[in-house]
Amino acid sequence: MSRPANPEKFSNPCIQWIDERLPIFTMLIKEYRVFPMPKNANYLWSFGGIAMTMLILMIVTGVFMAMNYDPNTHGAFESVERTMRDVNYGWLLRYAHMNGASFFFIAVYIHVFRGLYYGSYKTPRELLWIIGVIILLLMMATAFMGYALPWSQMSGWGTTVITSLFGAFPLVGDGLVTWLWGGFAVDNPTLNRFFALHFLLPFVILGVVFVHVWALHQTGSNNPTGVEPKTPKDTVPFHPYFSTKDSFALVVFLTLFLAMIFFAPLALTEADHFKQFDPMQTPDHIVPEWYFLPFYAILRSFTLDISIPFTNIILLPAKLQGVVAMFGSIILLMFLPWIDASPVKSARYRPIYRVMVFLLVIAMFALGYAGSQKPEGLPVRIGQLGTAYYFAHWIILWFISRNGFMGVIPKEQTLPVPASISDDPCCKH
Amino acid sequence: MDSNEDGATRRDFLYLTAGAMGAVAVGTAAVPIIDSMNPAADTLALATTEVDLSSVQPGQTITVVWQGKPVFIRRRSPDTIAQIRAEDWHSFRDPQSDQDRVQKGHDEWLVLVGVCTHLGCIPKGSKPMEPKGEWGGWFCPCHGSTYDQSGRIRKGPAPHNLKVPDYAFKSNTLIVIGEKPKSAPKAA
Ligand code: HEM
Ligand code: FES
Numbered sequence: 001m002s003r004p005a006n007p008e009k010f011s012n013p014c015i016q017w018i019d020e021r022l023p024i025f026t027m028l029i030k031e032y033r034v035f036p037m038p039k040n041a042n043y044l045w046s047f048g049g050i051a052m053t054m055l056i057l058m059i060v061t062g063v064f065m066a067m068n069y070d071p072n073t074h075g076a077f078e079s080v081e082r083t084m085r086d087v088n089y090g091w092l093l094r095y096a097h098m099n100g101a102s103f104f105f106i107a108v109y110i111h112v113f114r115g116l117y118y119g120s121y122k123t124p125r126e127l128l129w130i131i132g133v134i135i136l137l138l139m140m141a142t143a144f145m146g147y148a149l150p151w152s153q154m155s156g157w158g159t160t161v162i163t164s165l166f167g168a169f170p171l172v173g174d175g176l177v178t179w180l181w182g183g184f185a186v187d188n189p190t191l192n193r194f195f196a197l198h199f200l201l202p203f204v205i206l207g208v209v210f211v212h213v214w215a216l217h218q219t220g221s222n223n224p225t226g227v228e229p230k231t232p233k234d235t236v237p238f239h240p241y242f243s244t245k246d247s248f249a250l251v252v253f254l255t256l257f258l259a260m261i262f263f264a265p266l267a268l269t270e271a272d273h274f275k276q277f278d279p280m281q282t283p284d285h286i287v288p289e290w291y292f293l294p295f296y297a298i299l300r301s302f303t304l305d306i307s308i309p310f311t312n313i314i315l316l317p318a319k320l321q322g323v324v325a326m327f328g329s330i331i332l333l334m335f336l337p338w339i340d341a342s343p344v345k346s347a348r349y350r351p352i353y354r355v356m357v358f359l360l361v362i363a364m365f366a367l368g369y370a371g372s373q374k375p376e377g378l379p380v381r382i383g384q385l386g387t388a389y390y391f392a393h394w395i396i397l398w399f400i401s402r403n404g405f406m407g408v409i410p411k412e413q414t415l416p417v418p419a420s421i422s423d424d425p426c427c428k429h
Numbered sequence: 430m431d432s433n434e435d436g437a438t439r440r441d442f443l444y445l446t447a448g449a450m451g452a453v454a455v456g457t458a459a460v461p462i463i464d465s466m467n468p469a470a471d472t473l474a475l476a477t478t479e480v481d482l483s484s485v486q487p488g489q490t491i492t493v494v495w496q497g498k499p500v501f502i503r504r505r506s507p508d509t510i511a512q513i514r515a516e517d518w519h520s521f522r523d524p525q526s527d528q529d530r531v532q533k534g535h536d537e538w539l540v541l542v543g544v545c546t547h548l549g550c551i552p553k554g555s556k557p558m559e560p561k562g563e564w565g566g567w568f569c570p571c572h573g574s575t576y577d578q579s580g581r582i583r584k585g586p587a588p589h590n591l592k593v594p595d596y597a598f599k600s601n602t603l604i605v606i607g608e609k610p611k612s613a614p615k616a617a
Binding site for chain 1 (some may be wrong): 463466467468469472492494496497498499547548549550551569570571572573586588
């Protein structure tokens with residue numbers, strides 16, 4: 001069977017020659033030039049591209065730091081200090097990588113907020129959303145293992161506390177923790193495997209992001225009205241309209257990032273991260289990186305064992321409840337497309353949900369505060385309140401998007417949605 | 430094509446068996462890969478530590494390293510032992526008698542893995558100036574778990590008593606941590 005030759009598309013014969021054999025230029029034009037974007041997409045739509053840029057920046061700085069890194073308990077701390085002091089521009093690589101993780105999380109958290117607020121998780125983007133949650137989990141695993149590599153007090157003890165969580169599982173717990181450590185304490189085998197995995201996972205993330213964008217280009221982008229584009233009038237080509245807009249957002253974001261690197265590179269880092277790990281001495285206060293704080297607070301909010309009444313037999317120890325709640329709080333997001341049954345996507349037209357999303361953001365900040373404090377007194381109560389709201393949120397959402405609940409939770413009365421994107425009063429032109 | 434009354438064919442059967450064999454093969458291949466992450470032989474070889482107790486004074490605690498973890502060894506005075514054993518332990522979170530946590534005839538020696546059973550921090554209380562908590566045992570700075578002079582959890586989030594490792598007395602002042610005691614009757 002003979003295939004018709006590609007019609008002449010490119011004036012450059014070299015590009016034409018390649019494209020006939022591997023249609024990469026055709027693909028690029030389709031996906032990044034003519035790709036139709038809803039014309040009303042706002043700056044919150046720039047954070048996916050920003051996150052992608054941060055991922056590449058993390059890979060580049062990471063690979064070059066790895067060239068000077070010694071993944072051994074005797075050499076790791078010193079090799080990182082040497083990178084900072086002696087390696088040409090090593091300080092820049094490290095500060096960019098350290099703060100890069102923070103900015104990567106800032107971008108992704110805003111990106112997820114955008115999805116929550118405008119209902120981007122709803123049909124037909126359920127799978128796109130689920131892939132996003134998988135990316136988030138992979139990012140968390142990667143950041144956690146990366147934090148262990150400098151082999152500081154915070155590295156070693158953060159690793160100890162979090163890996164010990166798996167000991168909460170009945171029966172298999174202890175064996176699981178030993179397996180994770182490769183020994184009987186956080187030690188050289190642990191550091192070795194964390195280095196291997198920290199090197200590997202970002203490339204896995206890159207692969208999953210590729211699938212994420214593939215799914216995005218199948219359904220197209222959502223927009224602030226949540227109404228799908230109906231006519232070509234509702235969209236504009238990605239290039240030059242959104243390539244320009246996204247580039248501007250990226251430049252602003254990177255400016256803030258560079259300002260952080262140059263003027264406050266250690267603002268987000270604990271002092272104990274600059275002391276070598278001593279397995280015999282626990283620091284007074286172990287805190288994870290800021291982007292884990294809300295989840296850390298959820299973990300610590302469970303303080304009461306659930307036991308069979310009037311006996312000493314504990315059914316669900318507090319530790320296990322905390323572990324399940326912490327992992328559950330993220331896994332739960334995967335089910336969001338089915339928790340929320342409202343046909344209206346955007347919170348703009350959902351008066352109750354709109355308030356709820358902002359409450360959720362407040363709860364996350366409260367949890368973040370609680371997670372940063374010593375677990376005593378008021379911060380514990382704040383954490384418990386935040387945890388209660390975090391989980392109540394999804395339950396309430398379930399009911400307001402259906403028929404309410406026994407008069408306690410009302411059914412949400414949504415506002416009229418514009419007939420099309422072009423009818424959105426924000427951008428009638 | 431041969432097919433029985435349900436419409437299942439020979440080909441379906443072959444697909445299923447081939448699929449099942451493939452699954453078994455993948456499962457078998459996964460075993461060595463997963464097991465390679467378990468403690469290696471040299472890590473296991475470091476499984477015992479010998480400790481000379483002859484210079485430890487009553488009331489003193491020493492810390493030694495065993496399997497990369499601290500082990501607390503406290504020499505308790507007869508008064509302390511009497512005081513601990515007078516308490517009713519049945520209502521404790523992880524109920525265990527002091528007798529069950531030491532070896533018979535060596536009741537003054539309390540040997541504990543110095544890792545908080547909550548989330549793995551190292552409790553304070555082994556050095557003279559460190560806080561020992563309300564019961565004179567150990568206090569974990571991470572989330573406030575408090576242990577008594579038998580290493581039992583008395584307050585705070587930790588679910589279990591501090592673990593007692595296997596150890597054997599070679600003589601009255603020499604122990605090997607990590608070795609099962611010979612006949613090892615617990616203290617009466
Ligand atoms: C490494 C992290 C991530 C990268 C690099 C990334 C990349 C992207 C890019 C480039 C886009 C298109 C631009 C945009 O609409 O903003 C996008 C869209 C999207 N992402 Fe992500 N993403 C990441 C993580 C996540 C996570 C964690 C979630 C959700 C939990 C998520 C959910 C979505 C959704 C729902 C869309 C389509 C949104 C719409 O058009 O309304 N993404 N992503
Ligand atoms: S680790 Fe000791 S109290 Fe939490």
